[in-house]
Amino acid sequence: MFPLSSTETTAEVRDDVRAAALAEVTGALGDAVRDSLLKPGDDIWVRVDATAWRTTVETLKSLGYGYFCFLSAIDWMPSPYGKGEDDPTEPAVERDMTIRQGYAGGESRFQVFARFVKPCETVGVTIKTDVPESMSVPSISAVFAGANWHERETHEMFGISFDGHPDLRNMYLPTDFEGHPLRKDFPLLARMVKPWPGIVDVEPLPGEDSNGEDDAS
Amino acid sequence: MVGVELAYWAESLLRVLGGLVAVLLPAGTVVYLFLFKMMSFMQSRLGPMEAGPYGSLQLFAEVGKWLQKEDIVPTNAQPEARIFKIAPLVVLASTFLLVAVVPFGPDAWFTDFDGGIFYALAVSSVSVLGILIAGWSSANKYSLLGGLRAAGQLIAYELPMVLAVIGVVIQAGTMNLQKIVVAQNAGEIFGWDGLGNPFLLTQFVGFLIFMIAVQAELTQTPFDMPIAESELVSGYMTEYSGFRFLIFFIGEFATAGVFSMIASVLFLGGWGVPFAWFGWTAIDDVDNWMNVVGPLILFTKMIIVVFFVMWVRFSYPRFREDQLQRFAWKVLIPISLANIMVTAVLKVAF
């Protein structure tokens, strides 16, 4: 397994470009950085404090990360419905509901993450922040105009509001829609109204025995 | 000249039938020959092939389809339903009025009066009224925009068209279309009369301006902003269906045919052949058979002119509204004014 939270580079491969970029970013951000991760030849992850979210983005822009790639959020809680493949006639399955955050760690159930790239050099950084209890994160749409729509989408899908956003209307859903579809505890209705047809498929999957051990590890 | 004597009622009936033929035949020919077939070949496809040989009966199928459709008046247009319904008829009426002055042969004409071309240019603008009525009474924003665009465009291009015709009028010395035909066919080029003197040669600039203005009057691409299907859905025709849409459609292509006839009359010698070929000198010498052959000659010339109109239509993208106005006022009108001056000077000089 990969280490999920570490500021050290773990791999054999050296990646001077990204190492330098990470040093530059963490240096400029200073105290705001909570955690960071460098995977050589892959990407950089930096987790910052939610209050410093906007200044982080401004700093990144001044460092040359001028290309706004995307902004979204993750709900780290495992879905209480699994993959929606349970037989409704059976008793409910017990699931491990512990929240484990991904790269660069985290403390909250929701994390907002965004990605910025230095155009032409193709060095990108994925920044994350923990969403506080107030479910509100500073908006960055004034820094990167393109974040406007991404924040609207994240707002309706996760219920995270963005302070300072001009217009947090729904993008896709009707205005009076209740719930936030991409939260893990929002059931996928298609799997609720009609049981998953795979339930009746009792045939063992091919190669289940031979590969079972590898995959379990 | 020995003519066939006809009773008044027979003559009138002939004229009515002739008028119908003169409007519907060009429309049908233009639609089938150019809109269906030429356009398809230019776009590397076959076009209609199933209805009749080479799809030649497709036209009747289309007309039948439109006739079967319901004649819908949109709810918002209900208060002015009668005005909404009358709009396509106004457009078509302008075409019929226009065809009345076109001479088809030495004696084959509907009316023959001295203000012919003046009258033709005047009644051609009646269609603007129909389009404006259609655009306004549809109670649809696309229709409104289309109607207003059409009004602005048709008025802007009326002027270069009139100015282009003035060159011809100066050279022919008459506004009577029949006399313009005679002037061309009886004319000579520096003493050589093998071709007559079609005004296409001397008034080439005028011809170009006239054809551009015709293209705009017909709202064909590149001047089809009033319809502009990618912006305004179908412009002023958006809310029309069935028979009334068919009338707009016939009006559009019949007018294309009639305007091409007028262009042939003004610039290509109309129904005539050079009189010198048969030793005629004036209209009274022309043999009677020209009343049968003349319309065919005019029809052939019309087909040639329409070919160019349609060729441009299928190849060009469309202008923007402001570019279109700029083109009319800043390019076409100054050039046509210069053309009039040069023509007048040369007319006096020779």
Added chain:
Amino acid sequence: MTMLGDRQQLSYIAAQAADARVNVELETEGMTLNIGPQHPATHGTLRIVARLDGEQVVWAEPVAGYMHRGYEKLTEVRTFPQVTALINRIDWLGSFANEVPFILAAEKLMGVEAPPRAQHIRTILFELSRIANVSLFLGDLGVQLGAVTPVFFAFRDREYVLNLIEAATGGRFHPNFDRIGGLKDDLPAGFIDETRTVMVKLRRFCDEIESLLFGNEIFQSRTRGVGVIPRDVALSYGLSGANLRASGVEWDLRRDQDLPMAWNKADWKVWTHPDGDSFARCWVRLQEVRESTKIVDQLLDTIPAGPVMTKVPKIIKVPEGEAWVSTENPLGEMGYYVVSKGDLGPFRVKIRSASFNNISIVPWVLRGVYVPDIITILASLYFILGDIDR
């Protein structure tokens, strides 16, 4: 903000001031025009609400969501191999290109890499789907501007490319051909020769379009100087692909990114245009089709021998981790942020589609233009509805 210094913005403000003076006397009233969701110009169901003053747009706002299918939620209840069937439908004109970044992300998490032959064939199919996609754009461009003929040429020649994709994958529109660890099958017999002749046809098609449209003065006057997007605004909105390159940013993820694909094995050029207007965007795309035919031609010569599938478990479980892979798709940068928890299926997939960002600039770029320019600008920004709404 930087965007306020723009010339277009200033002329808009001047026009507003002039209108305000007239309005005192005439009391004019603006009109709100709904373009879409059913409209000939919005290939799909995008709706643009435009506030008009005469024919000038005061403000305009796109309303998306008429085709939202919730792919990000649906991926969470599917296994990794099943996801490709969904994401095929994002940009439906260049479907194969949608699969590649997701498969690459999954491969990155698993630490496997497709064999060289599979990488080559992936790249060829990727470029073929780009040609199929952008050639339709070139034809459609004519229709949006009122020229009906180019679209028929586009459909005619796109058909050859679709036939190739069908021959290789079995699907014309939704190949679903990419697998974690390689490809479903090898190329069929005769594919290479057939592709060469088709590439010749496509280059001829590009020449036709260039002389029919791009050389046309009306086309130029309709597109030049219309919808100018400066470099910094384009970057700030996250525009990508040809839209970004038309604003003078020389950046192509195919060239500048180190992915297990075969683009760097061919010799080709990244085209840019300094103007940033509608014409530049269309022109850059035209050049890109030409470059794609070149890439395909060169890669056909150098397909290595070997298997097209590496050894992967029959039941694919992806180790825990996060991966971001994006590629230069026909519409722009398309990427997937895949989060796995060591399960059969992904825990979360963020789909970063190009059109979503490309269209988010519409309110900015449409202010002060005329109604016909809305169509030109939308056509030149080039979006696919499935790519906006996902």
